[in-house]
Amino acid sequence: EPEVTQTPSHQVTQMGQEVILRCVPISNHLYFYWYRQILGQKVEFLVSFYNNEISEKSEIFDDQFSVERPDGSNFTLKIRSTKLEDSAMYFCASSESQGALQETQYFGPGTRLLVL
Amino acid sequence: AQSVSQHNHHVILSEAASLELGCNYSYGGTVNLFWYVQYPGQHLQLLLKYFSGDPLVKGIKGFEAEFIKSKFSFNLRKPSVQWSDTAEYFCAVTSFSGGYNKLIFGAGTRLAVHP
Numbered sequence: 001e002p003e004v005t006q007t008p009s010h011q012v013t014q015m016g017q018e019v020i021l022r023c024v025p026i027s028n029h030l031y032f033y034w035y036r037q038i039l040g041q042k043v044e045f046l047v048s049f050y051n052n053e054i055s056e057k058s059e060i061f062d063d064q065f066s067v068e069r070p071d072g073s074n075f076t077l078k079i080r081s082t083k084l085e086d087s088a089m090y091f092c093a094s095s096e097s098q099g100a101l102q103e104t105q106y107f108g109p110g111t112r113l114l115v116l
Numbered sequence: 117a118q119s120v121s122q123h124n125h126h127v128i129l130s131e132a133a134s135l136e137l138g139c140n141y142s143y144g145g146t147v148n149l150f151w152y153v154q155y156p157g158q159h160l161q162l163l164l165k166y167f168s169g170d171p172l173v174k175g176i177k178g179f180e181a182e183f184i185k186s187k188f189s190f191n192l193r194k195p196s197v198q199w200s201d202t203a204e205y206f207c208a209v210t211s212f213s214g215g216y217n218k219l220i221f222g223a224g225t226r227l228a229v230h231p
Contacts, residue, residue, distance in 0.1 A: 109159035
């Protein structure tokens, strides 16, 4: 069964450094998402992406964040200058269709980011 | 704004006990409802979903959930849990606006099943 994959599984970085989290969505999916979960808190929506454009972003997704689909398979989340509060588990998700009410998002295993 | 509440943060059961995890959402319009499960060290997996139709939905591994519109609830049930059900369970609702969807999650319920 096809799965969303994410690399790395763990990332430790120094405050102020740039990090890139990578995701490979399910191959025939067209809609991509990033969510994050700070330890002990809810899973929160960050951004959705379709047709090489951001379709929606949350207030968390400020200028420090960017997303890109650099090729036909990868979907990346970049944090330009990490802050301590960026420490979280970051989940990538993808779905086959959107815009219709009946859509199911499939999640990757997550990247645990620790900012020191 | 939409929100999802899961009432139990930690549940401890013995094997063969019955399980019911509560989930309530706040949204007056059409909703899609989901339960996701995260086994230790693994990714979020879809357990079951409700879009429309029969309010009692059955998912994988013997789980089911009932959508009660009047109560804004979507509780997860399993008649007899197993040790392998130890995991964190997340209720989620789709927020659909402007043609795009995003999932709104509850805080999660951590289930521990003892042999």
